[in-house]
Amino acid sequence: MVMTESMMIESIAEELSIGAHQVRKTIELLDADNTVPFISRYRKEMTGALDEEYIRTIQERIAYLRQLNERKETILQSIREQDKLTPDLEKKIQETRSLTELEDLYLPYKPKRRTRAMIAKEKGLEPLANQFIAQAHTTDSLEDLCEPFIDIENDLFTQLDVLKGVRDIIAEHVSDNAEFRKWIREYTLNYANVVSKVKDASENSDFEMYFDYEESIQKLPPHRILALFRGEHKKELKVSIDIDEETITHRLKSDIILNDRSVWADQLALAIEDGYKRLIQPSIDREVRQALMEKAEEHAIEIFGVNLKNLLLQPPVEGRVVLGLDPGFRTGCKVAIVDETGKYLDDATIYPHAPQNRWEEAKLQLKKLIKTYHVNVIAIGNGTASRESEQLAAELISETTKDLAYVIVNEAGASVYSASPLAKEEFPELDVTIRGAISIARRLIDPLAELVKIDPKSIGVGLYQHDVDQKKLASKLDFVIESAVNHVGVDLNTASPALLQHVSGLTKRTAQNIVKMREETGKFLNRKQLMKVTGVGAAAFEQSAGFLKIKDGNEPLDNTQIHPESYSATKELLKRFEIRDVAQGGSLLKLKIKQSHIDLEDLAEDIGVGELTLSDILENIEKPGRDPRDEMEKPILKSDVLKLEDLREGLWLKGTVRNVVDFGAFVDIGLKNDGLVHISELANQFVKNPTDVVSVGDVVDVRVLSIDTGKQRVGLSMKK
Numbered sequence: 001m002v003m004t005e006s007m008m009i010e011s012i013a014e015e016l017s018i019g020a021h022q023v024r025k026t027i028e029l030l031d032a033d034n035t036v037p038f039i040s041r042y043r044k045e046m047t048g049a050l051d052e053e054y055i056r057t058i059q060e061r062i063a064y065l066r067q068l069n070e071r072k073e074t075i076l077q078s079i080r081e082q083d084k085l086t087p088d089l090e091k092k093i094q095e096t097r098s099l100t101e102l103e104d105l106y107l108p109y110k111p112k113r114r115t116r117a118m119i120a121k122e123k124g125l126e127p128l129a130n131q132f133i134a135q136a137h138t139t140d141s142l143e144d145l146c147e148p149f150i151d152i153e154n155d156l157f158t159q160l161d162v163l164k165g166v167r168d169i170i171a172e173h174v175s176d177n178a179e180f181r182k183w184i185r186e187y188t189l190n191y192a193n194v195v196s197k198v199k200d201a202s203e204n205s206d207f208e209m210y211f212d213y214e215e216s217i218q219k220l221p222p223h224r225i226l227a228l229f230r231g232e233h234k235k236e237l238k239v240s241i242d243i244d245e246e247t248i249t250h251r252l253k254s255d256i257i258l259n260d261r262s263v264w265a266d267q268l269a270l271a272i273e274d275g276y277k278r279l280i281q282p283s284i285d286r287e288v289r290q291a292l293m294e295k296a297e298e299h300a301i302e303i304f305g306v307n308l309k310n311l312l313l314q315p316p317v318e319g320r321v322v323l324g325l326d327p328g329f330r331t332g333c334k335v336a337i338v339d340e341t342g343k344y345l346d347d348a349t350i351y352p353h354a355p356q357n358r359w360e361e362a363k364l365q366l367k368k369l370i371k372t373y374h375v376n377v378i379a380i381g382n383g384t385a386s387r388e389s390e391q392l393a394a395e396l397i398s399e400t401t402k403d404l405a406y407v408i409v410n411e412a413g414a415s416v417y418s419a420s421p422l423a424k425e426e427f428p429e430l431d432v433t434i435r436g437a438i439s440i441a442r443r444l445i446d447p448l449a450e451l452v453k454i455d456p457k458s459i460g461v462g463l464y465q466h467d468v469d470q471k472k473l474a475s476k477l478d479f480v481i482e483s484a485v486n487h488v489g490v491d492l493n494t495a496s497p498a499l500l501q502h503v504s505g506l507t508k509r510t511a512q513n514i515v516k517m518r519e520e521t522g523k524f525l526n527r528k529q530l531m532k533v534t535g536v537g538a539a540a541f542e543q544s545a546g547f548l549k550i551k552d553g554n555e556p557l558d559n560t561q562i563h564p565e566s567y568s569a570t571k572e573l574l575k576r577f578e579i580r581d582v583a584q585g586g587s588l589l590k591l592k593i594k595q596s597h598i599d600l601e602d603l604a605e606d607i608g609v610g611e612l613t614l615s616d617i618l619e620n621i622e623k624p625g626r627d628p629r630d631e632m633e634k635p636i637l638k639s640d641v642l643k644l645e646d647l648r649e650g651l652w653l654k655g656t657v658r659n660v661v662d663f664g665a666f667v668d669i670g671l672k673n674d675g676l677v678h679i680s681e682l683a684n685q686f687v688k689n690p691t692d693v694v695s696v697g698d699v700v701d702v703r704v705l706s707i708d709t710g711k712q713r714v715g716l717s718m719k720k
Helices: 005-016 020-031 036-042 052-081 087-095 099-109 116-122 126-134 142-149 159-175 178-191 222-233 245-256 265-312 359-373 386-399 414-418 421-426 432-445 447-451 470-488 508-521 527-532 538-547 564-576 586-596 600-607 611-622
Strands: 193-198 212-216 237-242 322-326 333-338 344-350 377-381 405-409 652-661 664-668 675-678 699-708 713-717
Touching: 005 020, 005 052, 020 036, 020 052, 036 052, 036 470, 036 538, 052 087, 052 099, 087 099, 099 178, 116 126, 116 159, 126 142, 126 159, 126 265, 142 159, 159 178, 159 265, 178 245, 178 265, 193 222, 222 237, 222 265, 237 265, 245 265, 265 447, 265 470, 265 652, 322 359, 322 432, 333 359, 333 432, 344 359, 344 432, 359 386, 377 386, 377 432, 386 405, 405 432, 414 421, 414 432, 421 432, 432 447, 447 470, 527 538, 538 564, 564 600, 564 611, 586 611, 600 611, 675 699
Parallel strands: 322 377, 377 405, 675 713
Antiparallel strands: 193 212, 193 237, 322 333, 333 344, 652 664, 652 699, 664 675, 699 713
16 A cells, blocks of 8 residues: 555654654644744644744655655556556555655656657557567577568668667667666765866856866765856856766676677667667666755755755844934935834935045935934945945044944845835835835844845845745745744734734735724734734734733733643743742742742642743743843944955954855955955864854954955964
8 A cells, every 4th residue: 555644753753853643733733734943933733843944844854755645546546558558567556655766666667758669669669678688599690680670661671670679679678777766866965977068158257166076975065066067157167977887788788688698689689789879877867966956956955945044044133213324325324313213213325435525525415314313333235336335434433422432234135125116115215215214224233023024035144045946935035034933922012014924824915904903903012912913813913922922901910822722821830839920930939849849740730831841931030031132142232434445364253154064254344345265264173064153143252364355365273
């Protein structure tokens, strides 16, 4: 029989080295439309505290195995209808765990376009071909064997015509052998080289290092795979798979030819070589290239996901009035002021740079805005004219107050947001360029709330993100955003629809309905009021409520990530230990539990929850309203400018990691271009993956290794 659900569960459990019961419960929860963040946080007792990555992997694997099952059923039915399904073939199909191997088994029975082998069979040559394949002992010569099949009406004029047709049938027979294909695929993946040659490249090509390049498939890193295929796509490179064909055909011949001196041997050898070169090799080449691309895509998407999550989880800069500055030359610098909550206050356009060069006038305008709105921080976008604007900010600070600082903000995607329907809806009266300056300012106040408004592919923390499967990339990035939003939690009374729609259980429509109700009836006083929102039923409430926080409401527990389903247990716990104030009782509660010498497992049972849920309750009561991003290092606020001329080799500096890629990390040290810490300079020990050492947003100490003034490049090291 085809793989049962129980067999799938056992298979996944073995792959992930976890219990089958954990996999079973997780699948049950997923099938009941529970979200990954909800299962991870609020169903720990059921899953054995599996994290989101495990749950996501289980979700992907069960989908794959169910798809495999469906395909098996289709294939079995197709072969059955052809009356060619043998017990041995059925067993092989049932036992395979790979879609690729399944398709190999189906290949001989799969409807094909008209092939040379089909034409030869139509001419009546299949019986002779079967004789060659069987290699029965005979005293007949080739002439004797072929003579009965010469048929002028079928264009079989000579012995050569007959043998050619026979070889075509044998070649397809060899090509359709699933075991041969499996071995050749594995041999190619293990021993082939990727070779690239220049095809038609421009002078300053990005692919110069690949003009005459060769590397083992086994050693080829993902970023080079993507670069090679990109060069090929741009028609600058010719990329091929180089394999020792002789070894492969020798292996096939030794498996097929029983006696190399028989009358069959020479024709079989020719057919095997033809079958490999004409049918198998092109097919395997395509599969190997696809496998390489999938490996590179998977890695690139994973890196992009890690970088995006770290960027989204950058700590907010709270309690500051921010002046956002979107730098520019000819069209000027756009300025926008936002308050501590991100509310837009005012805007202006200044022209400090060429060609206008109204430097002093620009400073006067900024000083007036800073004084009027009590600005604490200037957030400068890192695009065109960024460093020139940084000089302006530094000069301004030296002439005004020590309470003012500036910070360089990654502005990638700000222009995408500013022209989006969402931005037009938020600020219909404002110019598109001013919206960009608002976005830059808000990214400092709450990066997560602002960045979720932008297509993540436009945020600029990946490598070759436009070369990978866009559907897979979008799926991964959606998961990352969902994970980040629910990890932090959302303020129900201030969150935008763009942020709310990523909360577990909510949709774009219900997010808009929440904001609409908030605008019409005022702030939410408790989580229960969510049930009054159009579209939020019992299921959506269950999935979303724990991730939506309310400050200063009439239920103190609503400012925690304790789920409403655990409120009665929480209140019983507080009552038992005589804690009246949730906001102040966390540390005292833990102390009283410790002094009582009660076992946590017994306590959990007494109040009617699991031990894991009890631990979460205690953690949330200890830190109500906690934002997990607060534990991360804040952005570097500066008051002066660093120039390339200020650098010298050996100088130590503080910088912010802007992007992490396969070959290292780009670090903003305050220059026009980010410096590169090559993977070999990330740590004193060997580093296999840069993400093991650094993350986007990390504030790191770096040492200047090299300075290229011509190319404005700086090499950095993190080695101590």
